[in-house]
Amino acid sequence: MRSHNDIISPKSPAGYVAISGFLVAVALIFSYIETLIPFAIPIPGAKLGLANLVTLTGLFFLAPGQVFIIMIARIILSGFMFGTFSTIIYSLAGGIISFAVMLIAKKTKILSPLGVSILGGVFHNMGQLIVACLVVKSYAPTVYLPYLVLLGTITGSLIGLIGRTVDSHL
Amino acid sequence: MSSKKEKNNSTLKNDLFILIVFLMISGCLFIVFGRSSKEDGAYALVTVNGEEYARLDLDKDTDIIVSTDKGTNTIHVSGGEVYVDSADCPDQICVNHVAVRYDGESIVCLPHKLVIEICSEKEGDVDAVSQ
Numbered sequence A: 001m002r003s004h005n006d007i008i009s010p011k012s013p014a015g016y017v018a019i020s021g022f023l024v025a026v027a028l029i030f031s032y033i034e035t036l037i038p039f040a041i042p043i044p045g046a047k048l049g050l051a052n053l054v055t056l057t058g059l060f061f062l063a064p065g066q067v068f069i070i071m072i073a074r075i076i077l078s079g080f081m082f083g084t085f086s087t088i089i090y091s092l093a094g095g096i097i098s099f100a101v102m103l104i105a106k107k108t109k110i111l112s113p114l115g116v117s118i119l120g121g122v123f124h125n126m127g128q129l130i131v132a133c134l135v136v137k138s139y140a141p142t143v144y145l146p147y148l149v150l151l152g153t154i155t156g157s158l159i160g161l162i163g164r165t166v167d168s169h170l
Numbered sequence B: 001m002s003s004k005k006e007k008n009n010s011t012l013k014n015d016l017f018i019l020i021v022f023l024m025i026s027g028c029l030f031i032v033f034g035r036s037s038k039e040d041g042a043y044a045l046v047t048v049n050g051e052e053y054a055r056l057d058l059d060k061d062t063d064i065i066v067s068t069d070k071g072t073n074t075i076h077v078s079g080g081e082v083y084v085d086s087a088d089c090p091d092q093i094c095v096n097h098v099a100v101r102y103d104g105e106s107i108v109c110l111p112h113k114l115v116i117e118i119c120s121e122k123e124g125d126v127d128a129v130s131q
Helices: A004-007 A012-037 A052-061 A065-080 A085-107 A113-136 A140-169 B002-035 B125-130
Strands: B043-048 B051-057 B062-067 B072-078 B081-087 B108-109 B112-120
Touching: A012 A052, A012 A065, A052 A065, A052 A085, A052 A113, A052 A140, A065 A085, A085 A113, A085 A140, A113 A140, A113 B002, A140 B002, A140 B108, A140 B112, B043 B062, B051 B062, B051 B072, B081 B108, B081 B112
Parallel strands: none
Antiparallel strands: B043 B051, B043 B112, B062 B072, B072 B081, B108 B112
């Protein structure tokens, strides 16, 4: 069994807060690193999603509720620091949908972080696309659907490969 | 550690299955979405916040400035193509977008809730012909 659970998620409230705060900080650093990477694809919402690495890894080691709180905190804070208010709305939609999908995928126990991350990447982009359609009140953004599925698969795989490596070393 | 390795190997197969399935889905989507868009459009429909703002005839070279409370986009039409010349939106995705000319193509500026869609039929044509 996974003995590290005893170390990484102590039952005490202080331990809970410490782990959560630490992981939010790590996720924010990933968000910051991502703003430094030029990723000039003229498609709305196209990005690497490095910060999702924290959500992904967290799902395999922590309680889902805690991971969810860490993700929401990260999205709101990084939105205020590196984005705009609309960035927060898009990220929240993508984040919540991908979190739900990744949680279900993880619970099936037939996928490693790689497969879970691919699903998360694709559904994150789907969530953003739905919000984009609602914002402009038009189906026009769906022309990006093929690109967003492909990009979600690629970025999900990259993050998933890192997540797999992290998972096997923790 | 060895049991974990075995588990990783069996899940890896499922992971690769997921990867291949989504690559195939995106491939199919590219084929479906790419097929119907090789006809030159007739006009560009500009909508802001879901409401029609302007119709630009693709045969006439024009520049229009769309200014709303969200900001300004300068749309340029020339040689049957439409592109956004400049905009004061934060992401500049609409400005970096390639020019569109085929039916069904579009440029979206999310911060300004602006959509430019290429349409093929002039709705006014039926009336013009019957007159």
